[in-house]
Every structure is written in C-alpha cells, then in structure tokens.
Amino acid sequence: MTIKALVSYATLMFLALMVAAISLGGMRINQIRMGGPIQTNTQHASDLIADILPPPAYVIEAYLEASLLARDPSSYSLRSQRLQKLRSDYDARHAYWRDTHFDAALQRRITEDTHAPAMKFWSVLDTELLPAAKAGDLVRIDLAFADLTAAYEMHRGKVDETVQLALDYQLKLKNDAANQLATTLTLLFILAGSLIGLFLLFSGFIHSRVIRPVRRLAQQMSAMAQGQIIENGRDAMRKDEIGDASRALGDIVSYVSEKAAQESRQQIEIQTMIVDALGIGLETMRNGVLHHRITASFPEEYASLKENYNMAATSMQSAIEEVSQSVQMLNCSASEIESATQDLSQRTEHQAANLEETAAAMQQLTGRVAEAASASKDAHGTVLDVRQRADENGETVRRAILAMGQIEESAQGIAQIINVIDGIAFQTNLLALNAGVEAARAGDAGKGFAVVANEVRALAQRCTDAARDIKALIQKSNAHIEGGVGLVRESGDALQQIMDRVSNISGLIEMIAESATDQSEGVQQISVTIGSIDRMTQQNAAMGEECNAAARILKNEADRLCSMVERFDVGATKLPDVTRRPQTRAAA
Numbered sequence: 001m002t003i004k005a006l007v008s009y010a011t012l013m014f015l016a017l018m019v020a021a022i023s024l025g026g027m028r029i030n031q032i033r034m035g036g037p038i039q040t041n042t043q044h045a046s047d048l049i050a051d052i053l054p055p056p057a058y059v060i061e062a063y064l065e066a067s068l069l070a071r072d073p074s075s076y077s078l079r080s081q082r083l084q085k086l087r088s089d090y091d092a093r094h095a096y097w098r099d100t101h102f103d104a105a106l107q108r109r110i111t112e113d114t115h116a117p118a119m120k121f122w123s124v125l126d127t128e129l130l131p132a133a134k135a136g137d138l139v140r141i142d143l144a145f146a147d148l149t150a151a152y153e154m155h156r157g158k159v160d161e162t163v164q165l166a167l168d169y170q171l172k173l174k175n176d177a178a179n180q181l182a183t184t185l186t187l188l189f190i191l192a193g194s195l196i197g198l199f200l201l202f203s204g205f206i207h208s209r210v211i212r213p214v215r216r217l218a219q220q221m222s223a224m225a226q227g228q229i230i231e232n233g234r235d236a237m238r239k240d241e242i243g244d245a246s247r248a249l250g251d252i253v254s255y256v257s258e259k260a261a262q263e264s265r266q267q268i269e270i271q272t273m274i275v276d277a278l279g280i281g282l283e284t285m286r287n288g289v290l291h292h293r294i295t296a297s298f299p300e301e302y303a304s305l306k307e308n309y310n311m312a313a314t315s316m317q318s319a320i321e322e323v324s325q326s327v328q329m330l331n332c333s334a335s336e337i338e339s340a341t342q343d344l345s346q347r348t349e350h351q352a353a354n355l356e357e358t359a360a361a362m363q364q365l366t367g368r369v370a371e372a373a374s375a376s377k378d379a380h381g382t383v384l385d386v387r388q389r390a391d392e393n394g395e396t397v398r399r400a401i402l403a404m405g406q407i408e409e410s411a412q413g414i415a416q417i418i419n420v421i422d423g424i425a426f427q428t429n430l431l432a433l434n435a436g437v438e439a440a441r442a443g444d445a446g447k448g449f450a451v452v453a454n455e456v457r458a459l460a461q462r463c464t465d466a467a468r469d470i471k472a473l474i475q476k477s478n479a480h481i482e483g484g485v486g487l488v489r490e491s492g493d494a495l496q497q498i499m500d501r502v503s504n505i506s507g508l509i510e511m512i513a514e515s516a517t518d519q520s521e522g523v524q525q526i527s528v529t530i531g532s533i534d535r536m537t538q539q540n541a542a543m544g545e546e547c548n549a550a551a552r553i554l555k556n557e558a559d560r561l562c563s564m565v566e567r568f569d570v571g572a573t574k575l576p577d578v579t580r581r582p583q584t585r586a587a588a
Contacts, residue, residue: 010202010327017198018333021191024184026367056089057097057110058159059121060515063152066129067508070145071501073133080130087122103169109162117155124148142504149511157301163522167529173531181540185547188337192554195330202323202561211286218286221279225272245282245312248305252278274302281309291319327562334558338551345544352537357529366527379509394499397492404484415474422467428460 050220062083068080097110132140252275277294284292290313298306432453439450 006274010198010205011322013198015326015329017191017195018330021188021195021337022333024187024191036183040350041157056086056093057114059086059090059118059152059155060519062086062090063148064120066125066145066148066511067512069133070129070141071505071508073136073138073141076130076133079133083125083130090118090122105167106162106169107163109158114155114158114162115528117151117158121148121151121155122150149393160518160522167525170529170533178536178540182541184541188547189550192550195554214282214286218279218282221275221282225275225279244308248308252302252305262475269297270302274298274305278305278309281313285313285316290320324566327558331555331558331562334551334555338548338555341544341548341551345541345548348537348541350542352534353543356534359534363527368523391499394492394496397488400486404481404488407481412478415471415478418467418471422464422471425460425463428456429464432456432460433545 065079065083065086069083071076094115095110097107100107128139128144129148132144252271273296277296277298281292281294292490293310293313294306296306435453435456436450439453
C-alpha cells in the first residue's frame with residue numbers, strides 16, 4: 001500500500017470518528033440538556049404533582065369551603081365567591097392538562113379518571129348544596145353535603161392513584177436521564193481514546209515509515225557523493241514511494257558501480273550532479289520541506305529517477321496536506337466537544353441549584369402541611385370538648401325541667417291549702433256573724449261578746465282577702481312556671497339540635513384532619529423524591545466535569561498533533577481553513 005493511500009485511509013478514519021463523536025455528543029446532549037425531552041417531561045410530572053397536591057386540580061380546598069358553608073350557611077356570600085374562584089382555577093388547569101402532550105397514562109389519569117368524580121362534586125355543589133345554603137334549609141344541606149362527601153372521597157382516591165403514578169413516572173425519567181448521561185460519557189471517553197490511539201499510531205507511522213527511510217536515503221546519497229560504494233537497503237523491498245526512491249537509488253548505485261571504470265569524467269560529473277540534486281532533494285525532504293522539486297536537466301537515462309523523486313515528493317506533499325486538513329478538523333471538533341461538555345456542566349450545575357431551591361421549598365411546604373394537620377387535630381379536640389360540655393348542659397336543662405315540675409306541683413299544693421284556709425275563713429265569718437246575732441239578742445250583757453264577734457269577723461274577712469290575693473298570686477306564678485317549663489323544654493330541644501350539629505361538625509373535622517395527615521405524608525414523600533433527584537443531579541454535574549476534563553485532554557492532544565504536522569513545509573499553497581469557532585449554546 002502506498003503512503004498516499006495509507007494517509008488517505010487514515011484521514012477518512014479520522015473524519016468518520018470525528019463525525020460520529022460530534023453527532024453522538026450532539027444527540028445525547030440534546031436529550032439531557034435543560035429544555036430537552038427528558039427535562040421537559042420531568043417538568044410536566046413536577047407541574048402535575050404541584051397542581052394536584054394541593055389545588056387547583058385537587059378539590060380538597062373546595063371541599064373545605066363546602067364544609068364551612070354547611071356549618072355556617074350565613075357565610076353563603078363569601079363561600080360562594082371563593083368556590084366560584086376555585087371552580088374557575090380547576091377548569092383552567094384541566095384545560096391546560098387536556099391540551100398538553102406528555103405521558104398518555106398520566107394525561108388520561110388527570111383529564112378523565114380524576115375529572116369525572118370532580119365534575120360530580122361540582123355538580124352536587126352547584127345544584128344542591130349552594131341552593132340549600134342560600135335558602136338556609138339545614139336538612140337539604142345535610143343531604144347535599146353527604147352526596148358531596150361521597151364524590152370527594154371518590155375524587156380523592158383517584159388523585160392518590162394519580163400522584164403515585166406521577167411519582168413512578170418521574171423516577172423513571174430520572175433514571176433514564178442518568179443512564180443516557182453515563183452512556184454518553186462512556187462513548188465520548190471511548191471515542192477520545194480511539195482518536196488518541198489513532199494519533200499515536202499515525203505519529204509512529206510517519207516516524208517509522210517516512211522520516212527514518214528518508215534519513216537513510218539521504219545518508220546513502222551523502223555516501224555516494226563522497227564516492228563510497230553502498231548496497232540496497234531493506235527499503236528497496238517496499239511497495240510505496242520510499243521503495244521506489246530506494247530502488248532508484250539502488251539502480252543508480254548499480255549503474256555507477258558497473259560503469260565507473262568505463263565512463264568518462266563527463267559521465268562521472270553528470271552522475272555527481274544527479275547525486276547532488278537527489279541529495280539536496282532528500283535533505284530538504286528530511287528537514288520537512290516537501291515543496292522542493294528537482295529542476296535540473298537529467299540525461300535521458302536518468303530522467304525516470306528525476307520523475308520518480310518528483311512524484312514521490314508530490315505524493316508526500318499531498319498526503320501531508322490532507323493530514324494537515326484532518327488535524328485542523330480534529331482540532332475544531334475537539335474545541336466543539338470541549339465547549340459542549342463545558343456548557344453541559346454549567347447547565348447541570350444550574351439545574352442542581354434549582355433542584356436544591358425546590359427541595360428547600362418542599363421542606364417548608366411539608367412543615368406547613370404538618371402544622372395544618374396538627375391544627376385540624378386541635379380543632380377536633382375542641383369540638384369534642386364542646387360536645388361534652390353541651391351534654392353536661394343538656395343534663396342541667398333536664399334537671400331544671402324536673403325542678404320546675406316539682407315547683408308547679410308545690411304551687412298546686414299551696415293553692416289547695418289556700419282553698420282550705422279560704423273555707424276556714426268563710427266558716428269563721430259565719431260563726432262571727434251568728435255570734436253577733438246572739439250578742440244582739442242578749443242585749444247589754446252581750447255587748448262585749450258582740451265586740452269580740454266583730455273583731456273575729458273582721459279578722460276572718462282579712463284572712464279571706466289575703467287568701468284570695470295569695471291564690472291570685474299563685475295562679476299567676478303557675479302561669480309563669482308553665483311558661484318557664486315550656487321555655488326550658490324548648491331550650492332542651494334546641495340544645496339537643498346543637499349537640500347533633502356538633503356531632504356532625506366533629507365528624508367533618510375528623511375527616512379533614514385525616515385528609516390533612518394523608519396530604520402531609522404525600523408531601524413528605526414528594527420531598528424525599530426531590531431530594532433523591534437533587535443527589536442524582538449533583539452526580540451528573542460531577543460526571544459532566546469529568547467529561548469536560550476528557551475533552552480538554554483531547555483538545556491538547558489535537559493541538560500537539562497539529563504542531564507536529566506544521567513541521568512540514570508544503571509550499572506557498574494556502575490550505576483550506578476548516579477551523580470553526582466553537583459555538584456557545586445558549587442556556588435553555
């Protein structure tokens with residue numbers, strides 16, 4: 001194989017490896033860059049979790065507002081406005097996820113599975129609970145709230161399933177990104193090692209197959225110029241341009257040896273001139289000057305030697321020019337790889353910083369959700385205490401009703417006693433009247449008795465009047481007592497209704513407390529997942545730094561190869577400038 005063909009094959013191999021490295025690096029970096037497919041899908045999954053835990057895509061806040069409205073229908077105006085705002089937010093986010101193209105299973109979960117019970121929730125709220133609350137109908141409110149709770153429970157179950165699916169999908173994306181980055185770095189290291197190995201092989205080839213043989217030919221020419229007899233070396237067996245030159249030199253040696261005794265001085269001068277021309281040419285070639293050509297006129301029998309030398313020099317010049325172009329392209333590609341890996345490292349560090357901030361925000365959200373769960377538990381305890389006190393007050397009212405009944409019975413007994421006293425007074429009055437009549441009949445002897453009879457009669461009359469007044473007061477007291485008993489009974493009934501309402505509120509607050517606890521656990525799980533993603537991103541940043549270091553090594557080796565090729569002078573012909581400025585990729 002000729003030197004030109006071998007250099008051409010090596011050049012094509014260099015170009016193929018460079019194209020493969022650039023293409024592979026570009027595709028892989030595009031996959032894992034900020035704004036790429038993997039990062040976009042990861043962002044969709046994060047946005048989905050942010051929408052459904054907590055609202056707007058999760059109707060827990062609307063359910064809380066409905067619970068407060070059922071508890072206090074008088075707040076209809078405020079609650080209805082807030083519920084209308086929550087419904088508008090829910091519809092907006094539902095339209096967003098319906099028009100967003102990402103994982104089909106997740107999109108079906110958020111747009112269909114969780115949406116159907118949510119729409120039932122909003123339907124019950126709009127058609128049953130809000131009209132009942134506006135009318136103040138407590139019975140209808142309780143029935144509507146029961147239907148609303150059933151729809152919310154179904155929606156909550158679908159949301160929990162969707163959250164778990166989103167977490168699994170996000171973990172899969174994280175693992176895919178890590179695997180692709182590791183594969184990219186491995187392939188880049190392999191390509192860099194291959195380029196360095198080819199560079200070393202090519203350097204060894206140039207040194208052993210070109211420089212050393214040319215140096216030996218120059219030494220043989222110098223020896224011939226000094227009149228020494230030389231023999232063909234091992235280079236004469238080669239099938240390339242160096243072999244042609246060595247064989248030509250051997251032919252010269254043979255010819256000079258055979259004709260030395262027979263040729264005249266003129267022939268010797270011609271041969272000396274030829275040897276000098278070849279010696280100068282080979283010396284310049286040894287010094288790396290490849291554009292030198294033998295221009296002196298050779299005799300016809302030596303014309304082929306001149307042509308062989310000039311053709312060998314031309315072939316070597318063309319080969320070195322191609323090598324120089326390949327080296328420049330290699331240098332440009334190494335610069336692009338270095339720039340790309342540095343850009344990748346910076347993007348990964350930026351992503352790591354963003355994830356660290358996200359993790360801190362999730363920790364704060366976890367604390368707030370935990371505080372909300374604790375507050376719900378405290379509210380539940382307060383409602384239980386209120387219920388216990390209401391039970392105690394109910395018992396007090398029952399005792400008051402019993403005491404009022406006993407007072408009513410006592411008043412009736414007093415009335416009976418007053419009737420007896422009234423009868424006694426009436427009898428006393430009759431006796432006094434009879435005594436007065438008898439005293440009048442007795443004349444003067446009965447005057448004293450008549451006075452006593454009058455006093456007794458007057459006393460009986462006062463007793464009758466007092467008994468009548470007491471009876472009237474007792475009747476009035478009985479009327480008041482009956483009214484008081486009725487009011488106490490009504491108070492007992494109202495207190496019983498309050499106790500029933502407190503029981504319902506206790507159940508609702510307990511349900512809210514359980515939901516807040518579940519939400520706290522879900523947010524904690526999300527916080528742990530984001531922490532894991534943060535650690536993986538930090539590892540990716542470290543791997544990006546290693547890739548950047550490998551690219552710098554490749555760039556240094558390419559510069560070194562370029563400096564070695566520049567040792568050859570290929571003449572005044574301007575080589576094509578294939579150097580391209582590495583493009584700095586804008587941050588996504």
